[in-house]
Amino acid sequence: MKKYLLALPLLLMAFFNIPLNAQTSNAPPEEFSTFSVWSQRMDMSQFKGKKYRLSVAIMAEPGSTTSYAVAFIRNEPPKGGKLAWTYMDNMADRPVRDKTWKTYTLQYVIDKKAPWIAFGMLGFGKGIYYFDDMRLEVETSTGQWTAIPIPNGDFEQETIAPWEQTSRGAPLKVIGATAETDSLKPFEGKQCFKIKNVFLN
Numbered sequence: 001m002k003k004y005l006l007a008l009p010l011l012l013m014a015f016f017n018i019p020l021n022a023q024t025s026n027a028p029p030e031e032f033s034t035f036s037v038w039s040q041r042m043d044m045s046q047f048k049g050k051k052y053r054l055s056v057a058i059m060a061e062p063g064s065t066t067s068y069a070v071a072f073i074r075n076e077p078p079k080g081g082k083l084a085w086t087y088m089d090n091m092a093d094r095p096v097r098d099k100t101w102k103t104y105t106l107q108y109v110i111d112k113k114a115p116w117i118a119f120g121m122l123g124f125g126k127g128i129y130y131f132d133d134m135r136l137e138v139e140t141s142t143g144q145w146t147a148i149p150i151p152n153g154d155f156e157q158e159t160i161a162p163w164e165q166t167s168r169g170a171p172l173k174v175i176g177a178t179a180e181t182d183s184l185k186p187f188e189g190k191q192c193f194k195i196k197n198v199f200l201n
Contacts, residue, residue, distance in 0.1 A: 029172055036177030036197055038163040039072075039120030040151065041080060044110045044138070051139040052148075053107040054119050057187040058096045059130040063197070067125030068095035071104060071134075074118040074169070075111040082170040086114040090122065101187045103133070110138075118169065123177070123195040130194055131155070132187035155181055155193045163193070175199065 044052065052073075060069040070091035076084055089106045096104070110117065119136070123129040134153040137145040151162050160181060165173055176199030186192040 030175055031167070031172060032176070032199065033167065033174045034199070035122055035124040036174040036179075036195060037120060037122045037166050038160070038179050038193070038195065039118055039166045040162060040164070041076065041116055041118045042136075042148070043078070043115065044117050045115040047110050047138045047140070048112045048115050050110050051107060052110055052117065053105055053137050053145070054134065055103055055105040056121070056134040057101050057103045057132045059099060059101045059185065059187070060096050061099060061128040062097050063126035063128075067127040067197075068097050069127075069129035069131070069195070070095055070122050070124070071106060071131070072120060072122060073106045073108060075108065075114040076116045076118050076169070077114045078116055080116065080118070080169060082168050084169055085118070086111050095124070101132070120163070120166070121193065121195065123197050126197045126199060128194060128196050130182065130185055130187075130192050132189070132192035154189055155191050156189050157181075160193060
């Protein structure tokens, strides 16, 4: 009987396809995908009901005719999580394939029931995508826009932190996608943010 009890955990691991050397980790899980995302979240509760806007310079070097770059904004409840948003604009109707820098603006209203916002950068398909000079503003009174600092929104720090790789609102590492600062092609300043996707579309 004892030998069967010892073998049971191995049988269960095999049944659920868990490697024998599997270890618990705080690192984001990995998966294959056709796009990669880097984002941040911010509590905007003090501005409920106000308009907000995100502007960012984008330049793309698509690796195929279906590849492109975009920025995005989302309204989320405080807890957040996978697919946990009440609104999203991911520029699906205006994908960026231009190989020259242009500035794009996304705008919406801070939801009273979902007062956190998520925002960031996405590269769809293989290619190299550049982002710079990201700015967040809130219309605190009619026609008066107030800047809200974005941590490392100018991408001038030594690393890309606190930008985090995510997918559908949850931390996740996409195989074949990397991001780093780039000092060769900044829109302004000394550096910009570069996403490199080498996976197949």
